[in-house]
Amino acid sequence: MKSTKDIKEQYIEKSMLEYAARGLDFCQFCGKKYNVGERIPRILVHCGHTFCTDCLNKIHKRNRIRCPLCTKLIKNIETAEKLPLNMNILYEVIQKDNILAEVEFDFENENEMADKLCERHEDRIKHFYCSNHQTIFCRECIRDDHTDSECFVVDLYEIQKMRDLQKQNMYKNSEQLDKLAKSEAKASCN
Numbered sequence: 001m002k003s004t005k006d007i008k009e010q011y012i013e014k015s016m017l018e019y020a021a022r023g024l025d026f027c028q029f030c031g032k033k034y035n036v037g038e039r040i041p042r043i044l045v046h047c048g049h050t051f052c053t054d055c056l057n058k059i060h061k062r063n064r065i066r067c068p069l070c071t072k073l074i075k076n077i078e079t080a081e082k083l084p085l086n087m088n089i090l091y092e093v094i095q096k097d098n099i100l101a102e103v104e105f106d107f108e109n110e111n112e113m114a115d116k117l118c119e120r121h122e123d124r125i126k127h128f129y130c131s132n133h134q135t136i137f138c139r140e141c142i143r144d145d146h147t148d149s150e151c152f153v154v155d156l157y158e159i160q161k162m163r164d165l166q167k168q169n170m171y172k173n174s175e176q177l178d179k180l181a182k183s184e185a186k187a188s189c190n
């Protein structure tokens with residue numbers, strides 16, 4: 001008999017594979033891989049299609065964005081950055097990134113947190129990531145090394161929050177599927 005944990009893990013694994021098979025981690029406009037930087041994935045709220053922020057910035061004209069796939073028009077939008085992030089895709093991007101997938105902040109664990117201190121800036125925890133340099137560093141380092149226009153810095157605490165939430169949701173969904181399967185099995189017995 002399979003334990004609930006196995007079922008949960010299978011469910012998560014399955015959804016990962018589906019993403020990979022469909023190639024959802026590529027922007028359909030520029031054909032480039034989404035990242036946690038200038039190509040962060042955003043949803044066109046009127047039609048639900050997703051593109052990278054870089055492309056959305058390019059097609060954003062006079063406060064309007066026309067979807068390149070279905071031509072639906074969004075009016076009165078100041079910048080592409082106002083569009084919501086596609087969290088599902090972003091989660092995939094992070095899980096597939098060698099550096100970001102490894103990042104975990106365990107605030108309870110003092111030793112582990114001590115490992116995350118910046119070598120150059122005393123008492124500063126390295127919790128920022130730059131998609132240009134692909135390194136992890138502290139807040140002080142941003143000023144020193146990442147003011148380039150190519151640099152796109154994200155706060156890893158935010159990413160950790162997002163991943164925790166996503167994981168919780170996946171478990172919740174798999175539990176719901178579980179319940180559904182059980183009630184269906186019961187119904188078919190009667």
Ligand SMILES: [Zn+2]
Pocket residue numbers: 027028029030031032051052053054055056
């Ligand atoms: Zn793109």
Ligand SMILES: [Zn+2]
Pocket residue numbers: 044047048049067068069070071072
């Ligand atoms: Zn569309």
Ligand SMILES: [Zn+2]
Pocket residue numbers: 118119120121124137138139140141
């Ligand atoms: Zn530093």
Ligand SMILES: [Zn+2]
Pocket residue numbers: 130131132133145146147148150151152
């Ligand atoms: Zn940088």
